[in-house]
Amino acid sequence: MTKHLSLAANIADADGFYERLIRLHDGLSEAESQLLNAKLVLILANHIGDEQVIAEAMELARKGVGEAHAPTT
Amino acid sequence: MPAHAYRRRPFRPAPEQQGKAGRGGVAIVGGGPVGLTCALELAAHGIPSTILEEADTVSEGSRALCWSKRSLEILNRHGVAARMVASGYTWNTGRVFHGARELYQFGLQPQGPQEFPAFTNLQQYLAEEFLHEAVARQPLIEMRWLNRVSGVEPAPDHVRIAVETPAGPYRMEADWVVAADGARSSVRRALGLDFTGRVFEDHFLIADVDVHAELPNADRRFWFQPEFGGGDTALCHKQGLGMWRVDFQLGWNIDREAEKRPERVLPRVRAMLGDHPMEITWVSIYTFQARRLARFRHGRVIFAGDAAHQVSPFGARGGNSGIQDAENLAWKLAYVIRGLAPDRLLDSYDAERGQAADENIRITSRTTDFLTPRTPASRTLRDAVLHLAADAPFARALVNSGRLSTPTIHTDSPLSTPDGEPWAGGPPTGAPCPNLALAAPDGFLLHHLGGGFRLLIFLGEAAAIPPGLASLLENLPVMPAPGIEPLLVARDAATGPVRTLRDDDGSVHEAFAAQTGTAYLIRPDQHVAARWRTPSFPAIAQALARALGMEDKA
Numbered sequence: 147m148t149k150h151l152s153l154a155a156n157i158a159d160a161d162g163f164y165e166r167l168i169r170l171h172d173g174l175s176e177a178e179s180q181l182l183n184a185k186l187v188l189i190l191a192n193h194i195g196d197e198q199v200i201a202e203a204m205e206l207a208r209k210g211v212g213e214a215h216a217p218t219t
Numbered sequence: 220m221p222a223h224a225y226r227r228r229p230f231r232p233a234p235e236q237q238g239k240a241g242r243g244g245v246a247i248v249g250g251g252p253v254g255l256t257c258a259l260e261l262a263a264h265g266i267p268s269t270i271l272e273e274a275d276t277v278s279e280g281s282r283a284l285c286w287s288k289r290s291l292e293i294l295n296r297h298g299v300a301a302r303m304v305a306s307g308y309t310w311n312t313g314r315v316f317h318g319a320r321e322l323y324q325f326g327l328q329p330q331g332p333q334e335f336p337a338f339t340n341l342q343q344y345l346a347e348e349f350l351h352e353a354v355a356r357q358p359l360i361e362m363r364w365l366n367r368v369s370g371v372e373p374a375p376d377h378v379r380i381a382v383e384t385p386a387g388p389y390r391m392e393a394d395w396v397v398a399a400d401g402a403r404s405s406v407r408r409a410l411g412l413d414f415t416g417r418v419f420e421d422h423f424l425i426a427d428v429d430v431h432a433e434l435p436n437a438d439r440r441f442w443f444q445p446e447f448g449g450g451d452t453a454l455c456h457k458q459g460l461g462m463w464r465v466d467f468q469l470g471w472n473i474d475r476e477a478e479k480r481p482e483r484v485l486p487r488v489r490a491m492l493g494d495h496p497m498e499i500t501w502v503s504i505y506t507f508q509a510r511r512l513a514r515f516r517h518g519r520v521i522f523a524g525d526a527a528h529q530v531s532p533f534g535a536r537g538g539n540s541g542i543q544d545a546e547n548l549a550w551k552l553a554y555v556i557r558g559l560a561p562d563r564l565l566d567s568y569d570a571e572r573g574q575a576a577d578e579n580i581r582i583t584s585r586t587t588d589f590l591t592p593r594t595p596a597s598r599t600l601r602d603a604v605l606h607l608a609a610d611a612p613f614a615r616a617l618v619n620s621g622r623l624s625t626p627t628i629h630t631d632s633p634l635s636t637p638d639g640e641p642w643a644g645g646p647p648t649g650a651p652c653p654n655l656a657l658a659a660p661d662g663f664l665l666h667h668l669g670g671g672f673r674l675l676i677f678l679g680e681a682a683a684i685p686p687g688l689a690s691l692l693e694n695l696p697v698m699p700a701p702g703i704e705p706l707l708v709a710r711d712a713a714t715g716p717v718r719t720l721r722d723d724d725g726s727v728h729e730a731f732a733a734q735t736g737t738a739y740l741i742r743p744d745q746h747v748a749a750r751w752r753t754p755s756f757p758a759i760a761q762a763l764a765r766a767l768g769m770e771d772k773a
Contacts, residue, residue, distance in 0.1 A: 177599075184596075184603035192613040 151202035223344055223500070225276040228364040233382070235389045245552065246271060246380055246393035248368050249400030251278060252343065253524030253541035255350040257397050259297040260549030262359040263670065264743075266556055269393070270360065271382060273367035273405075277351070280501035281342035281427045283538030284456060284464055285439075289626040290542040291335040292654055292665050292745075297353045299346075300335065306349075307341035307459040310438035315620050319446040322608045323615045327623055331726060332656040334663045338439075338535065338623070341459045342427065371396065371409040371520065378519050395552060396520045399545070404526035410517060416510025417584065419531065421591040422469045424450070424478055426502040428488050429462055432495035441620035443605055449487035452590055452620070454533075462500070465491060468590060475504045507531035507587055509580045515544075516569045523548055528576035530583040533590065533621035540579050543626060544572050550743040554767065559701045564768030567634050571649075575627035582622050589619035626651045629746065636740075636749035636762040644732035645739075648747050652739075655730055658721035667706060667720060668745045672763060676754070677728055678709045679735030684716070687753070688736060692716055694756050703740070703763060708733070742766055 157163045171179045191200050234240070245261060247254045250272030258268045286307070291300040311328040314321060327337035354360050369388070370381030378396045382389050398406035407414060434457075442453045450467030458464055465488055469478060477483060479502050488497065511528035515521060524541030548568050554560040592598035607614035629635065629649035636648065646652055654665040661667070668675075674695065676688060684692070684707075695705050707719040708727055722728055731739065738754035739747055740762050749762035764770050 180596075180599045181603055181606065184600045185607055188600070188603055188607060188614060188617070189611070192611075 148198055149196050151199050151206065153206075223342070225279065225344070228275045230275070230365040230385045231363075232386050233363055233366065233384065233389055233391070235391050236384070236386055240391075243377075243392070243394050244268060245395045245397060245556075246378070246391065247397045247399055248380075248406050249398070249404075249524075249526065250274075250347075250362065250364075251399060251401060251524070251541075252283065252346055252350060252538055253526075253545050254397065254399035255347065255354055256294065256297075256542050257399060257523060257545035257549050258360045259350070259353055259357065260293075260546055261553055262357045263296060264550060264553030264557075265359070266549075266553045267359040268361070268397075269391075270354075270362050271366040271368055271380070272362070272364055273400075275364050277344045277347035279344065280503065281344065281458065281462070281464065283343040283346070284340050284458060285338045285535035285539075285623075286341060286346065286542075287535060287539040287624045287626075288333070288335045288337055288654075289624075289651065290539045291339060292651075293542055293546045294350075295335075295665075296669065297350075298356075299349045299353050302349045303341050303346060304335065304339050306345055307339040308436070308457040309336035309339050310457075311337040313439040313441065313620070313623070315615075315618060316440065316442040316445065317605045317608065318442075318444050320609055322605070322618060329653075334654050334656075334665075340456050340464070342462065343538070345459060368400070368405050368409070371406050373410075373518050373520055394519065394556070397548065397552075398520060398522045398526045399524050399541070400526050402525040402529050404522070406520065407512070407522065407526055410520065412512055412517070414510055414512060414529075416508060416529070416580070419507045419509075419587045419591050420471045420593075421506070421587075422471065422473050422475065422478075423505045423507065424467045424469055424484065424487070424502070425505060426465050426484055426488065427458070427462055427500045428465060428492070429498045429500050430492060430495050431497060432493070434463070434492060434495070443618075443620070445491070447490040449490055453491060454620075455491060463492060469504070473504075479504055505532075509584045509587070511573075511576045511580060514569055515572055515576075516565055521548060521552075521565065521568065523572075527572070528580065530579050531587045533586045534579075534583050535621075535624045536579040536583055539624040540572075540575055540627075543575065546744050547572050551768075554701065554743075560767040561769060564634075567632065567768055571627075571629040571632050571634075574629060574632075578627050579624075586619045586621050634742070634748060634766045634768065636758075636765055638750065639758075640752045642732060642750070644730075645750065646731065646747050648749060651744075651746050652741060653730055655727045657727065658723040661720050664720070664727065665745055667718075668741050669743060671701060671743055672703045672748075672766070673741040674703050674705045674754075674759065675731070675739040675741060676705055676707050677731065677733035677735065677737040678707055678711075679728060679733065679737075680710055681735045682711065685736060689716075691754060691756060691759075695759075698756075698760060698763065701767075703759065740766065 245268040247270045250270045261268050294300045313325045367383045369383045372379040377392045380391050440455045445453045452468040454466040456464040508529050515527045523544035530536050551564045592601050604614050604617045608618050632649045654663050705717045708722050709719050738751050740749040742748045748766040
């Protein structure tokens with residue numbers, strides 16, 4: 147059976163997670179922050195592994211961003 | 220080692236210029252590796268050809284460099300491969316660096332004994348010299364130097380070609396034209412065909428360097444942001460005869476002419492290879508393109524190699540795919556000319572090699588996107604991959620410094636018969652057979668395949684030929700033309716009623732996922748056309764017809 151992206155809350159301490167994510171960028175320049183985010187995306191995507199789940203996550207993330215130039219799929 | 224002395228070939232008036240107008244045969248436009256290979260392959264099938272080459276010497280500068288194992292397997296039929304290996308630098312491993320740090324190494328050679336290395340680095344002009352020696356031994360090939368094609372006019376049953384020479388122009392007629400005249404193909408221009416695709420906005424400096432010092436041997440080395448500077452990325456290959464190939468990524472906004480001057484090139488090379496006496500023997504600045512003709516076959520004019528498709532060189536997919544084009548085309552053209560197959564067998568050249576070109580364009584474009592990120596975000600992601608690669612094995616798989624040439628598996632080829640039984644392992648239909656070691660003195664498997672259709676029949680552990688196979692073998696000789704030659708593969712030294720290859724250690728059986736009675740139908744280009752667990756005469760006859768383009772569906 148194909149797995150789908152889960153959008154139900156899955157992190158017990160939501161506020162704690164969000165705080166850690168923001169703190170991770172403390173003291174970084176814009177470029178350094180972008181590098182960090184990119185590394186994090188790659189690490190998490192590899193951990194998930196399931197290409198269908200990743201594709202759905204990509205689609206959801208792209209939704210509403212840069213509508214004027216959204217790629218036609 | 221002095222720079223290559225380019226031997227100038229004399230012009231000889233063509234027969235057409237001496238009133239001996241000859242009509243017919245195959246005209247091959249372009250005497251580079253693709254045209255020469257095509258002529259040699261055609262000659263092996265008994266088909267004469269005429270090569271029209273506008274220059275009076277082999278290719279200047281080293282250009283194509285890394286010859287793949289598959290290319291050597293093809294060229295080995297013409298006595299060229301051993302010379303290339305002996306004169307070249309052979310390698311099986313690639314090393315990837317980020318700054319001063321080595322990220323990882325990758326091996327390219329499968330397990331087990333191999334006849335040829337994964338890659339042989341030999342400058343193109345030397346490869347061409349060896350091919351010309353083979354051409355000179357072949358009476359079916361006429362080599363015409365200083366013959367520049369200026370016009371091509373297709374007619375329903377022949378092609379008229381206008382040729383310019385030092386002794387003036389002449390016209391010739393050919394039954395078929397193979398356009399192997401490179402990225403700036405004059406045949407393509409003459410037919411007004413579009414050659415569109417992507418241009419990558421970056422410049423790469425490529426140079427051949429003669430270093431007058433003994434440097435340690437080194438397989439392919441690639442650097443992202445090299446510590447020695449010189450460019451965003453750098454690539455270094457050892458070549459034959461003590462030469463080195465270096466490549467630096469310079470970016471988009473550069474002064475091309477200035478960057479080619481020795482005073483700009485030498486400091487880059489010295490920073491990479493060390494402060495040795497050296498001489499730049501060839502230098503060029505490239506912009507990479509990924510493009511192809513929409514169709515490779517235009518009636519009696521058929522395009523091969525760079526004339527048909529172009530890719531960036533990271534991955535060695537230009538020259539090697541051209542050699543495979545030549546091989547794929549030659550047997551089909553020969554069979555059509557000899558009346559053994561219908562004209563539409565040639566359409567399968569477009570299907571199969573078009574698929575290969577698409578694959579090579581897709582793979583090399585992904586490499587170029589990694590080397591030359593098009594947006595700030597893709598550059599950030601690229602840098603993130605490089606950051607992670609030293610610590611995280613998964614990120615090494617994302618590092619793309621070139622995916623090196625492997626032969627295309629012609630999946631869904633119109634010539635292949637789909638499997639009728641479940642298969643796990645073995646070369647699938649459309650794949651070239653692996654060149655496995657046989658028990659001495661049989662050498663390697665590919666020495667026994669090619670030229671015509673072969674049926675590889677595996678005997679497994681059976682001590683005698685099972686009755687079903689025995690009757691199949693009795694009936695095979697009445698197979699319609701061009702016929703099929705059976706070849707038994709035996710675990711034991713059993714002598715069969717037909718030629719038998721010995722697989723004492725069972726490695727060939729294993730690689731083909733073969734049991735007693737398994738059979739593979741192999742095409743003249745050593746690719747698998749069909750395979751069966753329980754072969755029957757009618758099924759084989761049908762697969763042969765399909766592999767000759769005689770029917771649509773299995």
